[in-house]
Amino acid sequence: MDKQIKVAVCGGGISGLAFAIAVGKNPNVSVDIYEAAPEFLPIGAGIGVWMRVWDLLAKMGLADDLKVKTASTTTPDPIDALIFRKSDQPEGVEFYKLVTNGPFITFHRHDFQQTMINHLPDTCKMHHSKRLSTYTTLPSGRIRATFDDGTQIICDLLIGADGIKSVVRDNLLRQKAAEHAAMGNHEAAYKCLVSNQPHWSGTMAYRALIPMEKVKADIAKGKLTLEECHIQHMGRNANLIIYPVANGTMINFAAFYHQPDKVGTVFEGPWVAHVSKEELQGAYAGWEPSVQAWLQFIDAPSRWAIHTIEPLDSYTADGVALVGDAAHAMVPHQGSGAGQGIEDAYFLATLLSNPSVNVRDIPKVLSVYDAVRRPFAVDVCRRSHLNGSFYTMNHPEFKNRIAKCTSQAEQEQVLKQLGEAVKNNWEWAWSSSFNDCMEAGVVMLKRLMTSPSDVTHGVSAVL
Numbered sequence: 263m264d265k266q267i268k269v270a271v272c273g274g275g276i277s278g279l280a281f282a283i284a285v286g287k288n289p290n291v292s293v294d295i296y297e298a299a300p301e302f303l304p305i306g307a308g309i310g311v312w313m314r315v316w317d318l319l320a321k322m323g324l325a326d327d328l329k330v331k332t333a334s335t336t337t338p339d340p341i342d343a344l345i346f347r348k349s350d351q352p353e354g355v356e357f358y359k360l361v362t363n364g365p366f367i368t369f370h371r372h373d374f375q376q377t378m379i380n381h382l383p384d385t386c387k388m389h390h391s392k393r394l395s396t397y398t399t400l401p402s403g404r405i406r407a408t409f410d411d412g413t414q415i416i417c418d419l420l421i422g423a424d425g426i427k428s429v430v431r432d433n434l435l436r437q438k439a440a441e442h443a444a445m446g447n448h449e450a451a452y453k454c455l456v457s458n459q460p461h462w463s464g465t466m467a468y469r470a471l472i473p474m475e476k477v478k479a480d481i482a483k484g485k486l487t488l489e490e491c492h493i494q495h496m497g498r499n500a501n502l503i504i505y506p507v508a509n510g511t512m513i514n515f516a517a518f519y520h521q522p523d524k525v526g527t528v529f530e531g532p533w534v535a536h537v538s539k540e541e542l543q544g545a546y547a548g549w550e551p552s553v554q555a556w557l558q559f560i561d562a563p564s565r566w567a568i569h570t571i572e573p574l575d576s577y578t579a580d581g582v583a584l585v586g587d588a589a590h591a592m593v594p595h596q597g598s599g600a601g602q603g604i605e606d607a608y609f610l611a612t613l614l615s616n617p618s619v620n621v622r623d624i625p626k627v628l629s630v631y632d633a634v635r636r637p638f639a640v641d642v643c644r645r646s647h648l649n650g651s652f653y654t655m656n657h658p659e660f661k662n663r664i665a666k667c668t669s670q671a672e673q674e675q676v677l678k679q680l681g682e683a684v685k686n687n688w689e690w691a692w693s694s695s696f697n698d699c700m701e702a703g704v705v706m707l708k709r710l711m712t713s714p715s716d717v718t719h720g721v722s723a724v725l
Contacts, residue, residue: 267614267621270407270417271295272394272430274302276309277586277603278423279378282386283322284611291614293386294417296409298393298424302375307469308507308514309371312691313338313364315601318608324381331373333510338364342491343692346681350497354550357674358681359491362692366492366597370471370508394429397582403624405581418621420582421610423603426460426569428588434579453575460569463593464525465518465650467566468542472513472559474506480555487552488513494653495553498661500545501653504556515560518568518595519545520654529567537565568593570647573640578628583610590639595649596688602639605696609635612700613707623711630706634699645687652684659683 267290271278274297282293311319316336319325329336343365346358382388397407397420405420422430439454480486487493492505502517542563546553571591577584586603613619613627651657655664660680667673 265290265620267291267419267619267624268417269293269419269421269614270405270415271421271423272407273297273423273425273428273586273588274299274388274390275423275425275586275603276375276378276600277588277607278421279375279382280322280604280607281421281423281585281611282383283324283378283381284318284608285383285386285615286322287383287385288615290617290619291611293383294389294415295386296389296392296394296407296415298391300391302379303372307371307471308368308505308516309374309600310334310366310368310597311601311604312362312366312597314691314694314696315604316364316367318604318696322381322608324377327377327380328369328374331377331509332367332369333506334365334367336364336367341365345489345491345493346677346684347493347495348497348677349495349550349553350500350548352548352550354495354552355673355677357677358684360681360685360688362689364692368505368507368514370512370514373508394424394433397430397433399580403581418581419614419624422582422584422588423586423607424588426571426587426591428584430582431571431574431584431588432458434582434584435574438579457572457574460571460591461526462524462529463520463568463570463647463650464522464527465520465568465593466545467568467594468515468517468519468537468545468560468563469566470515470560470563471507472515474511474513477513477559486555486559495549496653496655497549498655500549502546502553515556515563516594517542517546517563518650518653520650520656522656529569531567533567533569535565536562539563541565570643573643574636576632577636578632581624583628583631585610589636590643592643592646593650594646595653596642596646596691598642598646598691601691602642605699606631606635606639608696609700609703613703616704616707618711619707626707626710630703630710633706634703638699642690645690648687649684652680652687655680657683 274295278295285291285293340361343362344360348355393410395408395410397405405417408414422428435454435458439451442451481488495502500519504515507514543557577589585606592599610631655661663676
């Protein structure tokens with residue numbers, strides 16, 4: 263038997279790249295990445311990570327090259343990270359300052375991805391124009407993957423890092439549904455098929471990149487506000503944030519408009535489209551002048567219909583694992599989507615790199631991966647949704663109280679409580695360490711390899 267574990271990664275995005283880098287030059291694991299796009303293009307807007315993920319990037323050897331791509335500091339010292347401001351009125355109100363251990367470290371997405379590509383080990387092979395069609399589990403337990411161009415490959419482990427529209431997930435859940443149906447469990451089969459379908463969150467994201475050269479004169483004159491401590495503008499059904507990326511040469515504009523009655527409905531039309539500036543301006547009509555001033559610099563925003571997937575019962579099947587958005591696509595309101603994908607990849611790569619692990623141990627590795635990473639990521643998804651309800655002032659505890667405030671003092675008190683609620687819901691991101699999850703996984707794998715029935719006993723990795 264070939265002792266080297268052959269891994270095929272579908273998807274050359276951040277999660278797939280992180281896995282290949284984390285495995286590194288481990289002689290026991292070979293990695294091939296199969297990317298559907300013919301080439302990587304310089305597209306995308308802002309992306310960010312918290313310190314717990316930055317620590318992983320440093321362990322992967324990326325820190326020095328990434329530091330020159332960001333204007334953010336990269337130390338874990340307490341920092342004024344965000345100012346919360348109620349902006350859906352003629353005169354906005356600043357009501358809370360969020361202090362975190364280390365900043366939210368921001369990048370232009372292309373810079374981030376290209377840095378990762380530059381750090382791929384020589385042993386990792388990248389294959390472009392390879393979109394997965396289907397996969398089959400062979401009697402030997404290995405996986406045969408077939409691509410749209412007819413290419414077939416054999417691997418020991420197939421990793422689905424192919425995003426929210428994951429073909430790997432589609433195959434995995436359809437196969438599980440067929441197995442449930444064959445056993446007469448039609449309810450479970452139906453659940454598999456339903457959970458595979460992305461759902462519209464009811465939120466539109468309007469995104470744009472603005473060259474700093476275009477706005478720096480207005481910033482200097484005070485016509486535009488760009489604080490070192492970024493402002494999270496909030497209001498009923500909408501929020502927006504503006505911050506520098508690409509080492510301060512570009513401004514990332516991200517605005518979110520939420521329609522509560524559209525949650526879970528089918529979005530008609532393309533998920534991503536360029537729209538008129540009038541559509542964006544209409545969503546923020548009546549907001550304070552500092553917001554209106556920034557809107558004047560957005561000529562052709564891209565509009566993204568934000569979709570998510572329902573929590574899955576498992577991120578794994580025989581010889582298959584899902585990571586990143588393929589496993590847990592979430593709303594972006596905790597800045598943790600990319601970070602959770604990196605954590606998935608690093609966790610799985612670390613377990614596979616254990617010198618005691620061989621091909622026969624892949625089922626044990628996948629059991630541990632699912633036991634630790636899935637509940638953690640599911641909880642982050644839940645918290646991200648909750649942050650969104652706070653930002654758009656739709657949370658049941660606050661929306662009516664804010665609307666019914668009869669004095670400025672009463673509103674200040676309610677808004678302060680809202681700020682505290684956001685902090686309590688979010689502080690895991692800067693107060694916890696990924697090491698806890700990783701240590702839990704190492705302990706679980708060791709137990710499973712010595713006592714197969716003891717996979718989850720005594721270990722918890724939930725937030």
